[in-house]
Amino acid sequence: MTAEKPPPDFVPEPLDASAPDHVAPDQAAPNPASAPDQAAQEPVSALPIPDIAPEDAPEYVELATPQGAADGVVRCPQCGASEVNYRADKAEFQCAYCRYTWMEQSLDEAMKLSEGIGELRGTTVSSAAVDIIDDAALVTMKCTGCGSEVVIDTDHNLRARCHWCKHELSLNNRIPNGAVPDGILPFSITKEQAMANISGFVNQRKTFAHPGFSSTFTPENVMGVYMPYMTVDGNVDVRLDGEGEVLRRTVRVNDKRTEYHADRYTVMRQLSMEIDDLIVETSSDKANIHSTASTNNIINAVLPFDVKSMVRFNSNFLGSEYTSERRDMDVDAAESYAANHFMTLARAGAQRTITPYDRGVAWKSEQVNVKGSRWTAVLLPVWLYGFVETRGGRQITHYIAVNGRTGATMGSVPINRAKAAWVAWGTAAAISVVTWPLAIAVLAMGG
Amino acid sequence: MSSSSEGSSGLAFALFAAGPAAGVFISGWIKAKYRNKGARYMPERVVKHHVTELVQDDTFLRKIVSRSRSINGRNDQSPEQRAQFTRTTKE
Numbered sequence: 001m002t003a004e005k006p007p008p009d010f011v012p013e014p015l016d017a018s019a020p021d022h023v024a025p026d027q028a029a030p031n032p033a034s035a036p037d038q039a040a041q042e043p044v045s046a047l048p049i050p051d052i053a054p055e056d057a058p059e060y061v062e063l064a065t066p067q068g069a070a071d072g073v074v075r076c077p078q079c080g081a082s083e084v085n086y087r088a089d090k091a092e093f094q095c096a097y098c099r100y101t102w103m104e105q106s107l108d109e110a111m112k113l114s115e116g117i118g119e120l121r122g123t124t125v126s127s128a129a130v131d132i133i134d135d136a137a138l139v140t141m142k143c144t145g146c147g148s149e150v151v152i153d154t155d156h157n158l159r160a161r162c163h164w165c166k167h168e169l170s171l172n173n174r175i176p177n178g179a180v181p182d183g184i185l186p187f188s189i190t191k192e193q194a195m196a197n198i199s200g201f202v203n204q205r206k207t208f209a210h211p212g213f214s215s216t217f218t219p220e221n222v223m224g225v226y227m228p229y230m231t232v233d234g235n236v237d238v239r240l241d242g243e244g245e246v247l248r249r250t251v252r253v254n255d256k257r258t259e260y261h262a263d264r265y266t267v268m269r270q271l272s273m274e275i276d277d278l279i280v281e282t283s284s285d286k287a288n289i290h291s292t293a294s295t296n297n298i299i300n301a302v303l304p305f306d307v308k309s310m311v312r313f314n315s316n317f318l319g320s321e322y323t324s325e326r327r328d329m330d331v332d333a334a335e336s337y338a339a340n341h342f343m344t345l346a347r348a349g350a351q352r353t354i355t356p357y358d359r360g361v362a363w364k365s366e367q368v369n370v371k372g373s374r375w376t377a378v379l380l381p382v383w384l385y386g387f388v389e390t391r392g393g394r395q396i397t398h399y400i401a402v403n404g405r406t407g408a409t410m411g412s413v414p415i416n417r418a419k420a421a422w423v424a425w426g427t428a429a430a431i432s433v434v435t436w437p438l439a440i441a442v443l444a445m446g447g
Numbered sequence: 448m449s450s451s452s453e454g455s456s457g458l459a460f461a462l463f464a465a466g467p468a469a470g471v472f473i474s475g476w477i478k479a480k481y482r483n484k485g486a487r488y489m490p491e492r493v494v495k496h497h498v499t500e501l502v503q504d505d506t507f508l509r510k511i512v513s514r515s516r517s518i519n520g521r522n523d524q525s526p527e528q529r530a531q532f533t534r535t536t537k538e
Contacts, residue, residue: 304493341490427470
């Protein structure tokens with residue numbers, strides 16, 4: 001175990017000097033981490049938390065995404081027909097006329113997204129992950145079949161049929177409003193499988209389900225949605241500071257009081273980490289998993305996805321069965337979420353080094369220095385079932401979500417509060433009817 | 448107070464508390480099973496990460512006596528909860 005001083009990049013953390021435990025007479029004690037004993041550190045005053053100043057941030061380095069299918073009419077490579085279907089059960093495209101099948105190229109291989117994480121410096125963004133410069137959802141494109149103009153509402157889909165020549169028109173390459181990603185992970189869980197998962201989930205929660213939910217529950221209404229995310233690779237340094245305690249002995253003072261005698265240490269861990277394919281939400285609606293209006297944590301909980309399998313985006317993946325949500329967060333806005341996850345990973349990474357502290361560690365400071373990161377915009381498949389509960393004039397959207405690749409299912413089922421309260425407190429009353437007379441008898445005999 | 452009377456008052460307290468405790472438990476169990484408020488993405492379990500360098504520096508501060516079973520403010524078992532001070536910088 002090494003004991004090195006922190007590099008000058010890191011500012012000492014503020015330590016809480018107001019611990020309520022009282023201090024035993026000062027005695028020398030061995031360091032559980034075998035570090036030489038040192039004088040107790042003086043707590044330093046709290047430092048303001050600086051934001052990442054945009055003017056200090058380096059310019060993005062753009063990582064070119066391979067050119068996808070052309071925008072407009074996408075034709076079958078075999079016969080040239082423009083009716084192309086995505087078959088989720090086989091994860092491939094099929095021409096509606098000649099039945100030729102094919103698949104898009106793997107983005108991870110083409111862009112070498114799993115390589116060189118340790119060498120990342122600054123912020124690297126793929127072509128479709130650059131900043132949104134035009135927020136308009138409606139995109140007008142000229143039909144490459146007949147020349148007429150067709151409007152696509154990119155808030156919900158990325159393709160449309162030309163009203164005149166009936167060709168399918170697709171948006172496959174970057175547009176300024178962030179709607180087209182670099183990659184996509186196609187659905188491989190079919191609607192029938194998703195419906196079965198959702199029904200199974202709800203069937204296990206029927207007893208106390210809200211009557212409005214139960215009476216309207218229709219698994220057929222589940223929607224296949226491609227949600228916008230970014231995959232993030234990170235080359236980071238993290239420093240954790242806190243205090244830990246090692247139990248030396250336990251003294252039972254009397255029947256009601258036990259004292260724990262322990263040694264307290266300052267604990268510092270500094271880790272360099274390479275992180276591969278962290279997933280971060282880029283829809284501001286869904287990024288806040290603590291929302292009180294929407295159970296966004298449910299969608300967050302069906303992560304992860306096998307993003308190594310993502311392919312170059314092609315809007316034919318959306319077909320007529322699926323919709324898509326448009327990214328409305330740039331890398332700048334998503335960075336704080338990624339940094340939060342980096343700290344979580346570092347905390348978990350440090351866990352195995354703090355086992356000597358059997359009374360635990362109170363981490364008080366977490367600092368992450370992002371040496372390099374790489375961002376790729378991607379649409380990921382989620383089957384979503386929603387129910388809006390109105391309570392006290394407030395609406396809460398409950399989701400049941402199924403991961404469109406793994407089938408992992410999570411949900412929030414609104415509760416019949418009156419019934420739950422009757423059962424909980426009825427049980428409490430029933431038990432008390434028996435136990436309270438016994439308690440009174442015990443007190444009478446004891447007195 | 449003798450130890451037998453302390454024991455009987457402890458038993459009486461447990462009997463008084465059993466009913467309300469059962470109610471609180473059932474209520475909490477229903478909320479947890481139906482609402483899943485604690486469900487979340489767990490990158491610490493599912494994201495591939497590799498620690499390339501680890502520096503440790505622990506220093507003895509003092510001996511303490513506490514009535515608590517664990518350190519005050521313990522948070523090492525919930526890595527998703529942020530410490531009181533956090534800072535992010537970019538190179």
